[in-house]
Amino acid sequence: EDQVTQSPEALRLQEGESSSLNCSYTVSGLRGLFWYRQDPGKGPEFLFTLYSAGEEKEKERLKATLTKKESFLHITAPKPEDSATYLCAVRGTNAGKSTFGDGTTLTVKP
Amino acid sequence: EPEVTQTPSHQVTQMGQEVILRCVPISNHLYFYWYRQILGQKVEFLVSFYNNEISEKSEIFDDQFSVERPDGSNFTLKIRSTKLEDSAMYFCASENRGLYEQYFGPGTRLTVT
Numbered sequence: 047e048d049q050v051t052q053s054p055e056a057l058r059l060q061e062g063e064s065s066s067l068n069c070s071y072t073v074s075g076l077r078g079l080f081w082y083r084q085d086p087g088k089g090p091e092f093l094f095t096l097y098s099a100g101e102e103k104e105k106e107r108l109k110a111t112l113t114k115k116e117s118f119l120h121i122t123a124p125k126p127e128d129s130a131t132y133l134c135a136v137r138g139t140n141a142g143k144s145t146f147g148d149g150t151t152l153t154v155k156p
Numbered sequence: 157e158p159e160v161t162q163t164p165s166h167q168v169t170q171m172g173q174e175v176i177l178r179c180v181p182i183s184n185h186l187y188f189y190w191y192r193q194i195l196g197q198k199v200e201f202l203v204s205f206y207n208n209e210i211s212e213k214s215e216i217f218d219d220q221f222s223v224e225r226p227d228g229s230n231f232t233l234k235i236r237s238t239k240l241e242d243s244a245m246y247f248c249a250s251e252n253r254g255l256y257e258q259y260f261g262p263g264t265r266l267t268v269t
Contacts (some may be wrong), residue, residue, distance in 0.1 A: 077256050078255075078256040078257070086240075087245075087265070088262055088263065089160075089262045090199065090260045092258070092259055095255065099224050133199065135233075138257045142211045142212040143189065143201040143214075144201065144256075146200075147198065148198045149198065
């Protein structure tokens with residue numbers, strides 16, 4: 047059974063204070079690891095897919111990295127509009143679905 | 157930019173009633189999914205659908221649930237006899253072949269009273 051654990055559960059940052067979110071996973075053969083952003087009452091918004099260890103993807107202030115056991119979402123100089131819940135999900139070789147973590151709720155104070 | 161749409165945005169129903177949640181996936185996508193998210197909990201897989209049949213379903217997806225692609229654009233989730241514990245956000249997602257990237261709709265909030 048694929049498993050995803052995200053930490054921390056919640057993170058409060060001052061505007062401009064960089065930090066990282068962690069996603070640890072176990073999967074039988076990785077087809078992809080996905081990062082989503084979810085605003086309250088909305089659907090998950092796709093951010094990145096990482097397919098193999100060593101891969102990195104960037105989008106504005108966000109950078110996602112991947113190892114064989116975990117992924118990090120680095121947030122550089124965050125702004126209040128980056129406040130949201132960030133979800134990590136994995137898709138294993140033998141799975142026809144994505145397995146999600148509980149998410150990290152990020153709050154950025156001005 | 158193509159997106160997944162869902163209707164209605166909010167559905168209130170009484171326990172024991174049937175509901176149908178509707179989704180229009182991204183037009184060139186081939187794989188379709190329903191997930192649900194109970195308030196404050198993680199996103200949970202319900203069912204995947206490909207080539208007009210169910211590919212995989214979770215333990216949650218019991219006999220009270222069914223899915224259908226009645227035409228070339230719509231994808232529906234039917235809950236036959238709703239229970240209080242079915243109250244949740246229901247998300248439809250679609251995926252293009254080979255990339256495994258799922259794009260989610262805005263969700264339907266189902267409230268069972």
